[in-house]
Amino acid sequence: MRRLLTAVSAQASPATAKESHRVLRSALSAACREELISRNAVKLVPAPRVQQRELKPWDLEQTTTFLEAVRGDALYAAFILAVALGLRRGEALGLRWSDIDLERRTLTVRNQIQRVQNELYADSTKNRRSRVIPLPLMCVPPLRWQRLRQAAQRDAAGQGWQDSDYVFTTRSGRTVEPMNLSRSFQRITEAAGLPRIRLHDARHGCATLLFAAGVPARVVMEILGHSQIAVTMNIYTHVSDERRREAMWHMDRLLRRRRPE
Structure with a gap:
């Protein structure tokens, strides 16, 4: 063992x-x-020890800079979903059009695309459960654009199109390679002059922004698809310098001695 x-x-x-x-x-x-x-x-046999990485997700300004830089990219909608909804890379690529209701503005995460050695395959989500996420308005136009773009690619490919219901596909309709999504993310990040982070770190940033907006931990847990709330609280949140300074400002205000009159 x-x-x-x-x-x-x-x-x-x-x-x-x-x-x-x-x-x-x-x-x-x-x-x-x-x-x-x-x-x-x-x-x-004791379980292996895992050293936690120091997480440094983008702040709000850096996140909006990325969203501006990625506009017009072929995988624009996938990056929007990763940033705004905290979808895992495989979950974004595993989305099917049948999982998305643009009229009711909902998205259902049912499976993910994974690579094992030389084979891409569809698997269930990490915690083996599906989840329904309300779609922010900002996600709807990119998804409509993706549907139109994919239809044009289908017409151009003709008989060479590999039919599937996946939202994100190559020019021939095949499943997008997960590593290619990460490579595009790094290319756009570098071109925008942003600090280098992993695509998965955008998921951490999503959780941090939701907490900063006052969203309850239980709701954040459901959106990100965690099996335990401890995961949400201990791993996927990052306390910014501004938040720490604000906390200490409150402490200073509460505990400082009053000046004698």
């Missing part, structure tokens, strides 16, 4: 190894309850 976790950590990441440990432990615990095995050997 230790050799397995070491190999997964080396080939993927310690976080993936920790998730593998959790899944195996859960599966073998179920097998023990059914008396299929006598003991759960995974419990004897």
